[in-house]
Amino acid sequence: AQSVSQHNHHVILSEAASLELGCNYSYGGTVNLFWYVQYPGQHLQLLLKYFSGDPLVKGIKGFEAEFIKSKFSFNLRKPSVQWSDTAEYFCAVNAYGQNFVFGPGTRLSVLP
Amino acid sequence: NAGVTQTPKFQVLKTGQSMTLQCAQDMNHEYMSWYRQDPGMGLRLIHYSVGAGITDQGEVPNGYNVSRSTTEDFPLRLLSAAPSQTSVYFCASNDPGQGAYNEQFFGPGTRLTVL
Numbered sequence: 763a764q765s766v767s768q769h770n771h772h773v774i775l776s777e778a779a780s781l782e783l784g785c786n787y788s789y790g791g792t793v794n795l796f797w798y799v800q801y802p803g804q805h806l807q808l809l810l811k812y813f814s815g816d817p818l819v820k821g822i823k824g825f826e827a828e829f830i831k832s833k834f835s836f837n838l839r840k841p842s843v844q845w846s847d848t849a850e851y852f853c854a855v856n857a858y859g860q861n862f863v864f865g866p867g868t869r870l871s872v873l874p
Numbered sequence: 875n876a877g878v879t880q881t882p883k884f885q886v887l888k889t890g891q892s893m894t895l896q897c898a899q900d901m902n903h904e905y906m907s908w909y910r911q912d913p914g915m916g917l918r919l920i921h922y923s924v925g926a927g928i929t930d931q932g933e934v935p936n937g938y939n940v941s942r943s944t945t946e947d948f949p950l951r952l953l954s955a956a957p958s959q960t961s962v963y964f965c966a967s968n969d970p971g972q973g974a975y976n977e978q979f980f981g982p983g984t985r986l987t988v989l
Contacts, residue, residue: 771914794976805964805980806917852916854978859970861907861932862978866916 764789766855766865774871775843783838783868785853795836796854796862797827806852812836823847845874876900880965880981887955887988895950895984897965905968906948907932907978908940910961917964923948955988962986 769784787793794813798806810821817829827838836853853865881896899906904925909917919932923942937959939951948967952959965981 766916796977798980805982806966806978807980808977811977856976861919861922862966862968864909864917866914 764793764855764857764860764863766853766863768851768853768865768868770868771866772869772871774873776873777845778842779872781838781840781843781847781870783851783853783870785836785838785865786834787836787853787855787863788834789855789857791857794856794858795827795829796856797821797825797836797838798852798854798864800850800852800867802849809838809851843870843872845872848872878965878967878979878981880963880984882984883982884985885987887952887986889955889957889988891955893952893955895952895963895965895986897948897950897981898946899948899965899967899979900946901967901969901979902945903967903969903979904945905970906942907966907968908938908948908950909964909966910934910959911964911983912961920950920963952986957988960986960988 766787796811797809799809800806810819812819812829820826850867850869852867856862878899907922908920918934921940923929929940963984966978968978
């Protein structure tokens, strides 16, 4: 069965700091990878996704993620965070024909 | 195009009561899913459907029923509510037939409290 782990439960940063959120998954086959964001009181929205090709994926709001197949990782990065990035971030994995599996989430707090 | 809609947004139940959470999508997606979100546990799959008339259990199905009579609607029924079912419930839909554009779209959620 697939599983997804996220390295940090809660990350606190000051504005303009760089961000990296870790995500690892366990599945031996071909997977699709996603990062979703959930702003306070809202539903999940897609930040970015990887299916194939260039392992460095760019998403909305200046976020990017790098797929490293040998490490089963899909880490999320942003060079300079803003207060408005305060949210919970979920990594997800989906293999063809199977259900999505979500990680436990990482809460990001950005201090002004 | 409303996407995925859920009703109600908030609900308080007493232990033993039953209720139905409604979910509808207007994107003609084949797949629909119900998740519950609890602090520190991410999203856990309750039930899912791969098309009208076809449903299956997810990771945490106990205490919940679903049916899928149309492509658009996927209601979740709580048969006899328990405090352990206090959670935020999200409905999602996606169309795996689109291959590389397979992406789950989420509804706004229903916050359920069982006393």
